[in-house]
Amino acid sequence: MTTVRFSRRDGKFVAVSCEGHTDYGEHGSDIVCAALSSVVQTAVLGLLQVAGIAVDYKIDEDAGALSAKLPDKLSERQAHDADVILKTAFLGVSDLYEQFSDFINLEVQ
Numbered sequence: 001m002t003t004v005r006f007s008r009r010d011g012k013f014v015a016v017s018c019e020g021h022t023d024y025g026e027h028g029s030d031i032v033c034a035a036l037s038s039v040v041q042t043a044v045l046g047l048l049q050v051a052g053i054a055v056d057y058k059i060d061e062d063a064g065a066l067s068a069k070l071p072d073k074l075s076e077r078q079a080h081d082a083d084v085i086l087k088t089a090f091l092g093v094s095d096l097y098e099q100f101s102d103f104i105n106l107e108v109q
């Protein structure tokens with residue numbers, strides 16, 4: 001099972017992490033893992049390349065882990081963009097969770 005955690009501060013998302021394998025299908029053919037990875041990795045790319053935020057992120061493919069955390073200080077524009085990107089990622093992960101809750105654990109802190 002993959003656990004996805006979204007962390008909030010002052011009502012806004014500030015971090016996301018994924019850990020574990022969904023085990024929906026064989027390694028390399030797991031559509032749930034692929035969908036989940038695409039949503040979260042696209043959000044991180046958006047934060048880095050579209051919003052221009054120096055996100056602290058780590059990926060461990062063997063462990064099936066990714067974590068990304070926003071820096072403490074952001075411009076007003078960056079804070080807005082990050083909120084939109086992470087809220088959108090949360091909606092995507094929530095939709096997957098509704099369909100595949102036997103394989104995804106979703107937490108909001």
